[in-house]
Amino acid sequence: xxxxxxxxxxxxxxxxxxxxxxxxxxxxxxxxxxxxxxxxxxxxxxxxxxxxxxxxxxxxxxxxxxxxxxxxxxxxxxxxxxxxxxxxxxxxxxxxxxxxxxxxxxx
Amino acid sequence: xxxxxxxxxxxxxxxxxxxxxxxxxxxxxxxxxxxxxxxxxxxxxxxxxxxxxxxxxxxxxxxxxxxxxxxxxxxxxxxxxxxxxxxxxxxxxxxxxxxxxxxxxxxxxxxxxxxxxxxx
Numbered sequence: 632x633x634x635x636x637x638x639x640x641x642x643x644x645x646x647x648x649x650x651x652x653x654x655x656x657x658x659x660x661x662x663x664x665x666x667x668x669x670x671x672x673x674x675x676x677x678x679x680x681x682x683x684x685x686x687x688x689x690x691x692x693x694x695x696x697x698x699x700x701x702x703x704x705x706x707x708x709x710x711x712x713x714x715x716x717x718x719x720x721x722x723x724x725x726x727x728x729x730x731x732x733x734x735x736x737x738x
Numbered sequence: 739x740x741x742x743x744x745x746x747x748x749x750x751x752x753x754x755x756x757x758x759x760x761x762x763x764x765x766x767x768x769x770x771x772x773x774x775x776x777x778x779x780x781x782x783x784x785x786x787x788x789x790x791x792x793x794x795x796x797x798x799x800x801x802x803x804x805x806x807x808x809x810x811x812x813x814x815x816x817x818x819x820x821x822x823x824x825x826x827x828x829x830x831x832x833x834x835x836x837x838x839x840x841x842x843x844x845x846x847x848x849x850x851x852x853x854x855x856x857x858x
Contacts, residue, residue: 687846
C-alpha cells in the first residue's frame with residue numbers, strides 16, 4: 632500500500648498569504664495525485680488532479696506541482712473561504728490511498 | 739446538475755449488517771465508475787470500494803475485503819454498499835463519489851454522506 636504523508640499537519644496563516652502544502656508518497660505515484668479541500672460538515676471537493684490539472688471551477692490561485700514521490704499544493708493568496716483541511720490522494724496503485732490531511736487555519 | 743444522495747446509515751450492533759444506497763442523477767450513470775469513501779469521526783478520508791460503470795469489476799480496501807460488497811443497478815441509477823460483520827472501526831460517514839471519467843478514480847462529485855455507527 633502506498634502511504635501518503637502530508638506536511639505540515641497544521642498551517643497557520645493570514646488571509647492574503649501564500650500557502651504551501653506538501654504530500655510525499657512512500658513510492659512513486661508518477662503524476663497520479665489529486666488534491667481535495669474539505670470544510671467542516673461538508674463533503675470533500677476536488678481541486679487538482681494528476682498533480683497539476685485544476686478541476687472545473689477551481690480558482691487559479693490553486694496550483695499543484697510535482698511528480699514521483701513529492702508533490703505540492705500552493706494557494707497563492709489565501710481567501711477567507713480557503714481555510715479548510717486539504718487531502719492528497721493517489722490512484723497509481725490499489726488500494727487508493729489518501730494522506731492524513733493538512734489543516735489550514737487562520738492565524 | 740450532478741446529485742448524489744446517500745441513505746441507509748444508522749446505528750448497528752457489532753457483527754450486524756447494513757446496506758447503504760446512493761441515488762445518482764444529472765449524468766449518464768452507466769458511463770462512470772463509482773466509489774465509496776468513508777471518514778471516521780474527526781479523522782481523515784479512507785477509500786473503501788469502487789466499481790466499474792458496467793458493474794463487472796469491483797475493488798476493495800483490505801480493511802473491508804470479504805465483509806463489504808459494492809454493487810450498482812444501472813437501470814435505477816443506484817449504487818449500493820452491503821456491509822456485513824460490522825466492527826466498531828467501521829463507524830464513519832460514508833460518502834459515495836463519482837469518478838471524473840475513464841476509470842481514473844479521481845472523485846469530482848461527492849454525496850453529502852450517511853453516518854454509520856457500530857456500537858452495542
